[in-house]
Amino acid sequence: TNSCYMDKLAMKVNGVQVFGGPVVDGGRLSLTRIPSQFSGMSLFVPATDIQVGGELELKCCGAGDCAFVVSTYHCPPCSVTKNGGYPATLPIDGFTAGSCSPHFGADADRMTSFYITVPGDSSVTLPAATVAAPYVAVFGQKGHLDAWCPTTGKNNCGGPCPPTTCVCNK
Secondary structure, three states: OOOOEOOOEEEEEOOEEEOOEEOOOOHHHOOEOOOHHHOOOEEEOOOOOEOOOOOEEEEEOOOOOEEEEEEEEOOOOHHHHOOOOHHHHOHHHOOEEEOOOOEEOOOOEEEEEEEEEEOOOEEEEOOOOOOOEOOEEEEEEEOOOOOOOEOOOEOOOOOEOOOOOOOOOO
């Protein structure tokens, strides 16, 4: 079973516990431009890449729902071999795509995010990675996310959607 961070949330990658912490340091990915909607959430960043076939389990501990946001590298076409295949598989598994996400690295590397609510005392396992996923961050909190950013014409984070092209840095 997952040990729960602050008795609320837990995450495992390939059966190995990933410990959460506050969203202050950005973890090993050096996250930047973290949307204000994610403030107060716990941040889980796997210590190593999620390999092909690897699984990511998110657990909501105790009574009451939990909100999880999974963010992964997104800079087509470069990211298609480094995003776990999650942009294609997560919506099929009940995750809602969003338009506001953190950046990582030198603040030039974009991510895309997906949101899901997990009922209390249950977990959800993401589909096995179809390609390696070295750049994955998970934000989580007890309760619901009050302000999610659905994919619309605006990113609901204070401005227009980011450009559709990006520079491939990774």
